Amino acid sequence: MASEDLALDRRGFLQAGVAATVALMGVGCAVPGRNDPVLMGFGAVPPTLHDGITLPPEYRAQVLYPWGTPTGIAGAMPAFAPDASNSAADQAVQAGMHHDGMHFFPLGNDGTRGLLVMNHEYTDERLLHTNGVERWTAEKVRKSLHAMGVSVIEIERTADGWRQVLPSPYARRIHGATPMRIAGPAAGSPWLRTAADPAGTQVLGTFANCAMGVTPWGTYLSCEENFHGYFGGPADAAARMTTAQRRYGTVPGAQWVEYWRFDERFDLSKQPNEAHRFGWVVEIDPFDPGSTPVKRTALGRKRQESATCTLTKDGRVAVYMGDDAAFEYIYKFVSREKVRPGQDAAARAANRTLLDDGTLHVVRFDADGRGRWLELVHGRGGLDAAHGFAGPDEVLLHARLAADVVGGTKMDRPEWIAVHPRTGEVYVTLTNNSQRGTAGKPATDAANPRGPNLFGGILRWREDGGDAASNGFAWDHFVQAGDPALPDIGARYPRADDDAFGSPDGLHFDSGGLLWIQTDMSGQAIGTGAHAALGNNQLLCADPASGRIRRFLVGPNGCEITGCVVTPDRRTLFVNVQHPGERRDDGTGALNSAWPDGTLPASTRPRSATVVVQRRDGGIIGT
Structure with missing residues (x-):
């Protein structure tokens, strides 16, 4: 594309966003000069290392569903034991650990009234068990498996808030x-x-559940991300692992937990195929508690992050x-x-x-601001037996290797993806990549222009013709995150007065078109070095057309902020606080949070929890 054409294309990209915002003002967004509240007019929230929830003064927060809370299954509601003495059977009917992706389904x-459905990503074995990581047992393995997965709970709004x-x-x-x-190919x-x-058609369980999606027909899609850390085996078996196993990280001796010693299906030296049954998108019907979850193999196997659905112009999904993961890919099915x-039964x-x-x-992603979707279809583009793909099943099982062959763009940890409800623009968070541009690693490129990339950013694209089925699109960077006071890092915000942040992770568009950005700086980085001025992880509100970005919430020490969802009436925001108290690498192993039940110095086990946020006057969230 010629440079003049490129300039016109990008100008059109931005003008379309402005036009969409004007349209939004006519369908419910607040407009200055009317009697409506001012869009993004909430009070300032500074960066902070406070061990609690910090909000604008006109907002309030309520803790709704912390780890260990009974799910609400009749006849099975054991109370949370603060000393971690709950059994594996108890944990199977309680809130799991490390809340992540989440959605509200109205009733x-x-x-x-509605159903709140959420993922539980991983476990902190030091908090989950009374004796922490000492002496693994079969009961510990069962409890750990029960602490991940998905919760479905029913909630209702009362005069005193949600319950x-x-x-x-x-x-x-x-x-x-x-x-x-x-199911699937x-x-x-x-x-x-x-x-x-x-038969290769049945499997026990889902775990490492991170981001999510919602189908147009009203089911929940849970994404299996870092499943590799739960498979292990004797270290001397590592030499026998295949290239594909190494690419997916399922290598004996590299495991995070010792499941394999007590459950043979996690021993890669004895059951090498079990790990192939994880890393999928799992479809769940939240309205039918007796339904069987289904792993959808047509969507490909990877460290699955996000499964964001939208309709094509001709009505397909x-x-x-x-x-x-660093240098991995973005996909579309x-x-x-x-x-x-419809969304009924x-x-x-x-x-x-x-x-x-x-x-x-x-x-x-091409350097001229254009991009292409490359098919991953057996028999095309080199995806054949000569390149290690004997059939369509192997293309899906080893999607990463297939993407290598056809020439996808290696990204800086692509995570959540959100589609603007009016314009159809697609936004993706690239959380960070400290390896980019270092010795022996891929160099920077147009879509990933910083190396090392300590702070990440958000990239966006518009499908040709506004159709999600298109094979081509125009793209640009919405924001390159970081501390603007550190010019060598290369932070670039749309406006000079935007609030700074690092490591964007979760994304959610509310029905009014505001973009909610959640961050996940590591516990070791928070408050130190290049991250010193950014405070704890946070939730920010962005107006995509103007690029205005304002800090809305800051979480407690050590946590990740994730799973944000706004109700259809825009008067309630649910958000998850994951792993408060994540240990710093200071040699002490000490917790740096007691949220939500205690105070520092840590007087109780911190707990991941779902938080409800509302305006004190009952008004629209984001005003």
């Missing part, structure tokens, strides 16, 4: 030992067959996905069949196989 039309409905017919805990089905593949499941409209039944048939793509 009825008045906005006062959990106990018991609830919808309440459910899905975890690392829940029976599931494997890779179901039954020899790579998925094990001694316990010779497109699913955008990231692979959260487009279904073959059209979506049957009949619609969910009619669309039950829609995600099993379609085309997976990987992205390539």
Whole structure:
């Protein structure tokens, strides 16, 4: 593309965003000069290292669902034991650890009841057990598996705020030992067959559940991310691992936990195929507690981050996905069949196989501001037996290797993806990549221009013709994060007065078009070195058209802020506080948070929790 054409293309990209904002003002966004509250007019929130929730003065926060809270299953509601003495059976019906991606599904039309569905990403074994990581046992393995997965809880709004409905017919805990089905092109593949499941179509559990998505027909998509850390084996077996196993990190001796010593399915030297049954998108019907979750293999296997759905112009579904690791890829799946409209039980039944048939793509960002979606289809683009792909199942099982062959762009940890509800612009967080541009690692490129990239940023694109089925698009950088006082880092904000942040992770568009950005600086980086001025992890509110970015919430010490979702009426925001008290690398192993139950110095075990945020006057969130 000629430089003049490129300038016009980018100008059109930005002008379209401005036009969309004008349109939004006519459909509910506040407009200065009217009687409505001012958009993003909330009070200032400074960066802070306070061990608590910091909000604008006109807002309030309520802790709703901390780790260990009973899920609400009738007859199975053991209370949380502060000394971690709850059994594995208790944990199976309690809130899991490390809350992450989340969605609110309304029940009825008045906005006062709904289902809150959330992921539980991983475990901190030092907090989960009374004796921490000392002396692993089979019971510890079971409890750890039960502390991950997904919670489905029913909540209702009262005069005093939101509360959990106990018991609830919808309440459910899905975890690392829940029976599931494997569907799609890779179901039954020899790579998925094990001694316990010779057909390769059934699997026990889901874990490492990070980001999520919601289908147009009203089901929940949970993403299995860092599953590799739970598979292990004797270190001397590492030499026998394949290239694909190494690429996915499933190598004996590199495990985070010692499951393999007590459960053979996690021993890579004995059950090498079990790990192939993880790293998928899992579809869950939150309205039917008796339904079986399904792993959708057509969407590809990776360290799955995000499964963001949107409709194509002809009524099919497109699913955008990231692979959260340095130098990995962004993917898009487009279904073959059209979506049957609706979100009731009949619609969910009619669309039950829609995600099993379609085309997976990987992205390539070109230096001229254009990009392409490259098909990952067996027999095309070098994806054949000569390059190690004997069939379609192997392309999906080893999506990372397939993306290498067709020439996707290696990214700086692509995580959450969000689609603007009016313009269709797609935004993706690139959290960071300290390896970019270092010795022996890939150099910088147009889409990943900083190396090392300590702070990450947000990249966006507009599909050609505004159609998610398009193979081409225009792209630019929405923001390159960091501390503007450190010019050598290269931070670039749309406006000089935007609030600074680092390591964007979660993204959520509310129905009014505001973009909510959640951050995940590591516990070791918070408050130190180049991150010293940024405070704890935070939730920011952005107006995509103007680029204005304002800090809205700061979390307690050591936490990640994640899982933000705003109710359809925009009067309640739910957000997750994950792993408060994450240990710093200071040699002491000391917790630096007692949130939400205690005070520092740490007087109790910190707990991940869901927080409810509302305006004190009941007004619209973000004003």
